[in-house]
Amino acid sequence: xxxxxxxxxxxxxxxxxxxxxxxxxxxxxxxxxxxxxxxxxxxxxxxxxxxxxxxxxxxxxxxxxxxxxxxxxxxxxxxxxxxxxxxxxxxxxxxxxxxxxxxxxxxxxxxxxxxxxxxxxxxxxxxxxxxxxxxxxxxxxxxxxx
Amino acid sequence: xxxxxxxxxxxxxxxxxxxxxxxxxxxxxxxxxxxxxxxxxxxxxxxxxxxxxxxxxxxxxxxxxxxxxxxxxxxxxxxxxxxxxxxxxxxxxxxxxxxxxxxxxxxxxxxxxxxxxxxxxxxxxxxxxxxxxxxxxxxxxxxxxxxxxxxxxxxxxxxxxxxxxxxxxxxxxxxxxxxxxxxxxxxxxxxxxxxxxxxxxxxxxxxxxxxxxxxxxxxxxxxxxxxxxxxxxxxxxxxxxxxxxxxxxxxxxxxxxxxxxxxxxxxxxxxxxxxxxxxxxxxxxxxxxxxxxxxxxxxxxxxxxxxxxxxxxxxxxxxxxxxxxxxxxxxxxxxxxxxxxxxxxxxxxxxxxxxxxxxxxxxxxxxxxxxxxxxxxxxxxxxxxxxxxxxxxxxxxxxxxxxxxxxxxxxxxxxxxxxxxxxxxxxxxxxxxxxxxxxxxxxxxxxxxxxxxxxxxxxxxxxxxxxxxxxxxxxxxxxxxxxxxxxxxxxxxxxxxxxxxxxx
Numbered sequence: 235x236x237x238x239x240x241x242x243x244x245x246x247x248x249x250x251x252x253x254x255x256x257x258x259x260x261x262x263x264x265x266x267x268x269x270x271x272x273x274x275x276x277x278x279x280x281x282x283x284x285x286x287x288x289x290x291x292x293x294x295x296x297x298x299x300x301x302x303x304x305x306x307x308x309x310x311x312x313x314x315x316x317x318x319x320x321x322x323x324x325x326x327x328x329x330x331x332x333x334x335x336x337x338x339x340x341x342x343x344x345x346x347x348x349x350x351x352x353x354x355x356x357x358x359x360x361x362x363x364x365x366x367x368x369x370x371x372x373x374x375x376x377x378x379x380x
Numbered sequence: 381x382x383x384x385x386x387x388x389x390x391x392x393x394x395x396x397x398x399x400x401x402x403x404x405x406x407x408x409x410x411x412x413x414x415x416x417x418x419x420x421x422x423x424x425x426x427x428x429x430x431x432x433x434x435x436x437x438x439x440x441x442x443x444x445x446x447x448x449x450x451x452x453x454x455x456x457x458x459x460x461x462x463x464x465x466x467x468x469x470x471x472x473x474x475x476x477x478x479x480x481x482x483x484x485x486x487x488x489x490x491x492x493x494x495x496x497x498x499x500x501x502x503x504x505x506x507x508x509x510x511x512x513x514x515x516x517x518x519x520x521x522x523x524x525x526x527x528x529x530x531x532x533x534x535x536x537x538x539x540x541x542x543x544x545x546x547x548x549x550x551x552x553x554x555x556x557x558x559x560x561x562x563x564x565x566x567x568x569x570x571x572x573x574x575x576x577x578x579x580x581x582x583x584x585x586x587x588x589x590x591x592x593x594x595x596x597x598x599x600x601x602x603x604x605x606x607x608x609x610x611x612x613x614x615x616x617x618x619x620x621x622x623x624x625x626x627x628x629x630x631x632x633x634x635x636x637x638x639x640x641x642x643x644x645x646x647x648x649x650x651x652x653x654x655x656x657x658x659x660x661x662x663x664x665x666x667x668x669x670x671x672x673x674x675x676x677x678x679x680x681x682x683x684x685x686x687x688x689x690x691x692x693x694x695x696x697x698x699x700x701x702x703x704x705x706x707x708x709x710x711x712x713x714x715x716x717x718x719x720x721x722x723x724x725x726x727x728x729x730x731x732x733x734x735x736x737x738x739x740x741x742x743x744x745x746x747x748x749x750x751x752x753x754x755x756x757x758x759x760x761x762x763x764x765x766x767x768x769x770x771x772x773x774x775x776x777x778x779x780x781x782x783x784x785x786x787x788x789x790x791x792x793x794x795x796x797x798x799x800x801x802x803x804x805x806x807x808x809x810x811x812x813x814x815x816x817x818x819x820x821x822x823x824x825x826x827x828x829x830x831x832x833x834x835x836x837x838x839x840x841x842x843x844x845x846x847x848x849x850x851x852x853x854x855x856x857x858x859x860x861x862x863x864x865x866x867x868x869x870x871x872x873x874x875x876x877x878x879x880x881x882x883x884x
Contacts, residue, residue, distance in 0.1 A: 237809075237810045237811060238810075238811075240810065241549075241807075241810045241812065245552055245556070248556070248559075252559060255574060259566075259571050259573060260569075260571075263840075264840075265835065265839075265840025265841070266835070266840055267831070267832055267835065268569065269566040269568070269569045269571040269573060270573075272562060272824075272827075272828045272831070273559065273562045273573065273574075276555055276558050276559045276562065277559065279551075279555045280552065280555045280556060280559065283548060283551055283552035283555055284552060286548055287548055287549060287552060290548070294811070295811070300809050300810070302809070303605060303606075304601070304602065304603075304604060304605025304606060305605075306605065307601075307604045307605030308601040308602075308604070308605065308805065311600060311601055311604055311773075311777070312601070312798070312801075312802065314777070315597070315777065315781065315794075315797075315798050315801070316798060318781050318794065319781075319791050319794040319795050319798060320791075322781075322785060322791050322794065323791055327782075331778055331781075331782075334774070334777070334778070334781075335774045335775075335778060338773075338774040338777070339770075339771070339774055343770035343771070343774075345770065345771065349771075353771065353774070353775075357774070357775060357778050358778075361778055361779070361782055365431065365432075365782060365786065369431070369432055369434075369435055370434075370435055371431050371432075371434060371786045372789060373782075373785070373786070374789075
């Protein structure tokens with residue numbers, strides 16, 4: 235299976251899912267389009283393009299040739315970002331960012347404790363000071379006003 | 381002409397006011413840093429810095445954000461020449477001959493030629509922008525919903541055509557972006573579409589989280605686990621001056637690059653990236669020594685570097701005159717204008733001349749600042765690259781999350797950034813370009829509204845798109861582009877993309 239074939243199938247599936255979900259809104263008519271009209275037209279186009287990518291994708295790279303050497307890092311960074319999204323309004327900006335930066339520098343990248351902790355504190359508290367205190371961009375606070 | 385000069389005088393009064401000048405300088409400085417750092421392109425840079433501008437007036441904010449844009453264009457050449465790492469996509473062509481010059485001990489002249497070429501292109505193209513934008517804006521007052529729909533459709537077709545990959549994939553990505561733009565409240569009927577109970581999606585998906593996700597986070601996901609960066613060549617200050625022969629070789633490519641860059645920049649699409657490819661191809665085609673390209677040809681640095689800076693100004697023409705973003709960065713700048721209560725479009729020049737002309741004048745000033753910044757301080761910027769990427773990316777990540785959250789104070793935006801980051805990562809692995817997604821996302825609401833308004837005007841008859849002269853002209857150009865894109869399929873002739881030189 236080539237990368238273009240995989241991508242083509244994915245695009246067709248996204249198009250089909252959109253058409254299915256668009257049933258919830260009035261389609262209108264060709265002359266008087268309703269709220270579902272444009273999404274259905276675009277989904278139709280996506281299905282056509284996806285099918286064409288699939289059909290013409292026989293000569294593309296094989297999916298097995300795509301290297302994923304960085305996948306462990308990518309998963310860890312994704313997890314750190316997901317934690318940030320979860321924690322921002324629950325734990326507060328500074329605690330969340332301290333955990334994220336600390337995890338990335340000390341846990342993932344194995345930087346020294348001194349450098350790691352110093353950067354963690356500077357990034358979490360420093361960025362809060364610059365944006366929230368100096369630039370008046372409101373950032374969420376958690377326990378004990380942190 | 382006299383009126384234009386008077387307006388420009390007003391613009392310089394605004395641009396040289398200490399506050400605006402300061403923010404212009406900060407923008408240029410940050411933009412250069414953004415350009416120097418691999419993985420943080422102008423899109424991510426502007427997205428990250430957008431919240432910083434909330435406390436500023438509209439003029440200072442726009443001048444600062446534009447400074448980041450063209451600063452990044454200047455800065456991108458530094459890493460291309462010294463490390464063979466393009467700081468941003470438009471610097472890819474500079475890598476080829478710039479790095480080859482550096483390997484031959486001519487890193488300093490390569491940097492100087494890139495900076496001077498960028499300066500000339502930036503300044504000349506601002507003059508062209510100044511001359512072209514006001515009449516185009518006056519002309520755009522004739523645009524109604526059918527014309528806007530045709531223009532937006534043409535923009536997407538051009539973007540897909542100019543895509544450095546296949547047009548089909550470009551169109552598929554644009555359709556995906558347009559579909560993402562359908563999320564939220566339908567402006568004409570009030571239906572809440574594809575929101576699944578998430579109230580924050582009522583206004584649709586924001587361009588900032590999508591841009592940061594697709595460009596910033598995806599780049600980090602792709603790069604963070606890779607091995608050590610390559611060797612950095614460090615030029616000395618006294619070695620910066622090119623020889624007389626090198627100046628001669630750079631002269632005409634700079635002017636040609638400026639013309640090519642500006643013309644391509646005006647057309648909606650991935651302007652600055654494409655302009656560098658075209659400029660490089662033209663220089664190689666007309667060179668008496670095409671065999672030198674790839675081995676350190678001066679024209680291979682001067683042409684593309686001038687083109688990408690001229691394209692930057694060119695991209696502002698549709699943004700300022702029509703209120704239509706031709707490139708994703710312009711879409712972000714438009715978003716920034718709206719955040720500051722400025723309505724972009726043809727009436728901007730009349731309603732807010734201080735902002736418009738101040739912005740134009742600030743670009744002249746910005747070019748001077750960048751010339752000063754980029755030559756003597758090149759060593760300083762290169763030192764930034766000493767910071768190891770494992771330390772750099774957590775900092776960039778914090779800035780990304782902060783920048784995205786601060787736009788609406790919403791964690792939903794952070795989740796969107798995360799989702800689009802993964803999407804961008806996978807798409808890049810599968811050889812898809814992600815820029816059309818951002819443009820599709822921005823254009824979707826405008827496009828749907830203008831289509832439905834046009835049909836309401838014509839009592840549902842699609843003939844309105846082909847009976848109005850401007851609309852039919854725009855559609856015809858679109859049809860021609862599609863025909864051109866299909867031609868290689870039919871005749872099996874290869875188009876210009878496949879004749880571009882391979883990186884040596």
